[in-house]
Amino acid sequence: GENVEQHPSTLSVQEGDSAVIKCTYSDSASNYFPWYKQELGKRPQLIIDIRSNVGEKKDQRIAVTLNKTAKHFSLHITETQPEDSAVYFCAAPSGNQFYFGTGTSLTVIP
Amino acid sequence: DAGITQSPRHKVTETGTPVTLRCHQTENHRYMYWYRQDPGHGLRLIHYSYGVKDTDKGEVSDGYSVSRSKTEDFLLTLESATSSQTSVYFCAISPIAAGYEQYFGPGTRLTVT
Numbered sequence: 534g535e536n537v538e539q540h541p542s543t544l545s546v547q548e549g550d551s552a553v554i555k556c557t558y559s560d561s562a563s564n565y566f567p568w569y570k571q572e573l574g575k576r577p578q579l580i581i582d583i584r585s586n587v588g589e590k591k592d593q594r595i596a597v598t599l600n601k602t603a604k605h606f607s608l609h610i611t612e613t614q615p616e617d618s619a620v621y622f623c624a625a626p627s628g629n630q631f632y633f634g635t636g637t638s639l640t641v642i643p
Numbered sequence: 644d645a646g647i648t649q650s651p652r653h654k655v656t657e658t659g660t661p662v663t664l665r666c667h668q669t670e671n672h673r674y675m676y677w678y679r680q681d682p683g684h685g686l687r688l689i690h691y692s693y694g695v696k697d698t699d700k701g702e703v704s705d706g707y708s709v710s711r712s713k714t715e716d717f718l719l720t721l722e723s724a725t726s727s728q729t730s731v732y733f734c735a736i737s738p739i740a741a742g743y744e745q746y747f748g749p750g751t752r753l754t755v756t
Contacts, residue, residue, distance in 0.1 A: 534702065539685075564742070565741065565742045565743070567744060567745075575749075576733065576747040576748065576749055576750055577686070577733070577747050578747070579744045579745075582744065622685055622686065626740075626741030626742065627741070628740075628741065629674070629691065629693060629699070629740040629741055630688055630691065630701060630702075630741060631676075631688070631741055631745065632688075632702075633678075633685045633686040633687070634685055635683060635684060635685040636685045
């Protein structure tokens with residue numbers, strides 16, 4: 534199976550600052566890497582994903598970078614806002630399954 | 644949100660009783676998954692299905708069984724609930740295995756006393 538490690542487990546930033554969350558994975562065959570956001574009491578929802586043939590992908594204030602050689606990928610949130618406060622999960626596939634990181638609780642301080 | 648519902652949304656049960664959770668989808672997606680979410684562990688796969696009557700185990704399958712008799716329904720059964728199975732259970736669906744977005748249901752909060 535896959536081993537996905539996610540850091541940090543908690544992150545506090547001032548509004549307007551950037552936040553970076555990092556994940557590493559073990560299965561070199563993995564080729565799709567999603568990031569999910571989960572607000573308190575809600576379901577996880579996809580915010581951005583990247584495939585292995587791309588090194589970076591951006592969507593407004595959110596970006597994901599992938600380093601296949603080093604087997605790690607990162608979520609970058611710029612100009613953070615209070616509504617970005619949530620738990621973020623990375624995931625990596627192995628076979629028919631996804632393996633999720635243990636989550637990062639992001640708090641944006643107004 | 645994708646057409647995916649879970650029932651019940653909340654349940655309190657006693658140790659040793661059987662419990663069945665239902666996941667229903669209207670998207671006609673081939674793949675359905677059951678996860679449990681616990682503090683410090685993220686989302687862990689219990690079982691998944693890749694078609695009607697086709698299921699396989701995930702990383703935390705002990706104490707759980709599943710069934711899928713129709714494309715739209717995926718049932719998770721705890722044969723004899725234990726306190727360690729107190730958790731939030733999420734169902735997810737996807738048209739493709741592990742290479743596409745998974746759409747999650749609203750979750751079921753299960754408490755075993």
